[in-house]
Amino acid sequence: MKPPYYAVIFVSVRTEGDNGYGVTADRMEELVKDIPGYLGMDHARDSNSITICYWDSLEAIDTWKQNMEHKEAQRMGREKWYASYKLKICKVERDYSFEK
């Protein structure tokens, strides 16, 4: 993927316990791969969690946002799984990579 493309940054703090989160998270990771325009993901987690999904257009991001299963997961997220989160829609203007 070459810029410009899009990144959706999701930074979250979970509530206590799993409450069905793990199964849904695995399912979403499967499901998102089938959305046209999905380019990949970076993820890391300690006391908070950062997931960054990459997309080829704002339309692709919106298609994922409107996906019925994903909408239900978003609702559950606000109801049960997240103490707080931040979501940022970004245009990637430049990128570099390094490999030893």
Added chain:
Amino acid sequence: MKPPYYAVIFVSVRTEGDNGYGVTADRMEELVKDIPGYLGMDHARDSNSITICYWDSLEAIDTWKQNMEHKEAQRMGREKWYASYKLKICKVERDYSFEK
């Protein structure tokens, strides 16, 4: 901070051992706070590490990139600390937050 602003996404995989990384990382975290236009940071780490710094302009990002101590840290990073990394310069176009 209200969009538009900038995010620098840094996703890295470390080499084995500390090799002086920890001390420098702490120093960089101190130093970056004094750069005009720095807006904050999100960080999470497991097998890989994601650090996202937020900035009010591309000029502020460039000032930090050119900082002498930071340039030395970048050099050490490529020489010793990172097996690989990806760096992305992004314009944050929209953001949302949720708090329970």
